[in-house]
Amino acid sequence: MGGLTVNTKLLRQILVGFVRDEVYKVGVRKGVLGLSGGIDSALVAYIAAEALGPENVHAYCMPYRTSNPESEAHARLVAESLGIKFKVIEITPMIDAYFTLTPDADNMRRGNKMARERMTILYDHSAAVGGLVLGTSNKTELLLGYGTLHGDMASALNPIGDIYKSQVWALSEAMGVPSEVIEKKPSADLWAGQTDEQELGFTYREADELLYRMVDQRMSREELVAAGFDAAFIDNVARKVQGSHFKRRLPIIAKVSNRTIDRDFRYARDWGK
């Protein structure tokens, strides 16, 4: 569909410029990111390497014992093709130690804990190497809320948060991300055989086509139905967007003073930069 097709050359220029400019203006030269072996973090690694130079990109692969070994192999492949700094940090000891306290925790709690464990490691390394944590959540998963608050959704800067998964695929191809990373099924890799699309109940392509019209073009429900989208699918996606909105906002603050942070105390984050 027209709207999701992007001029990848221009998109690359904007996103590379974004990472360079926003990292440098903070007064550091480095970027830190988690490399899962999936396409989103691979693309961010490519953007960061071009923006900051491969020697200034620190990538960490943080597998748990149930992670698919192929994920680590793909993360390594991405790091080696780019020549960025790469380290594997197993999170099994920390996660298992914690869950001995509550052995009955379900998959969701375990998955969230792993995502947050990884983010604490990234922020610790951000301080250790003097770099900013780069976010790897795309617009599709941010809108659907398919991520862990304060986990993989955390970051200092996110170069791909305004591009849909379909656009991530297109840009990854244009930037030379290895084809095995582009072609494999997207997975949160929390347990063997898990795939995003199976868990969501629809494909990313389907979601992108709908979200683009719903969010970017602000088409009404009637217009979406007329355009051929299934009403139940529209409602399901709309519910996910609204239901996950809290994940995309800062915590709300009880107002008592005349100047409350973010409400009537408003400054850009790039204040003075």
Place this chain on the structure above:
Amino acid sequence: MDFTVALAQIKPKLGCLDDNMALAEAAIEKGIAAGADLVVFPELALTGYFLKDLVPEVALRLDSPQMEKLKKLSERISIAIGFVEVSADYRFFNSAVYLEAGEIRHVHRKVYLPTYGLFDEQRYMARGERFRAFDTRFGRIGMLICEDMWHLSAPYILAMDGAMTLICLSSSPGRGVTESEGLGSAAAWQKLTTTTAMFLNCRVFYCNRVGYEDGINFWGGSEAISPSGEMTDRGAILEEDFVLAKVDGGALRRERIFSPMMRDENLAITVKELKRIDREKDC
């Protein structure tokens, strides 16, 4: 008269007056050294764009030391530059000042403050009340600030007030990455600047900034447009640049002979019909 205009496509720092003054001074010196007669800066060049609550903190009075410094520099080159102006009654304007021969020739306060989508200007700034052309050594000029130009009446009024050169100072955020060659916002502006020049047989100097503020990019692409609507010079897209455009003074005269639309434009009919529309609007 032939002359050279410099379009200073700079990257201001958000809320840093001193740094931006230094940037402006360096660009002015560069313009002087390159033999330019006029240097044009972007909208809010001295402050950055997404100021929010910083507006009162970076605002300048017309008798501020910064303005005195610019006046002094304008003895050597004419200058058009954007800043936040504070009036004696503490209203804050998104303004552009034109300085020449050591004095302020004109101040334009942005009339159309966009407050929609990613814009929030009217929350923080007061609205200007007039469009006026003014005399300079390059003939009569009219200034517009970014969104002003999207209102057909604004350049029209300036042209009817005798402006033959329109200067547009801009901080246009880049958006609309599609399958097209350029950014949506850049393509729209390029249509607007060339069409405006063509409609009004005016030259257009468009200066847009670059850089990022909170993830929002400004796309640059500053332009000089001839009175026939041809883009003669264009700055880099998304990168700092310093465009030196040679302006062929004769082109304006030739265009006005070739397409005398401004000669034939009937102000009386326009005013009469607008008055009627205004009268009937409330009925």
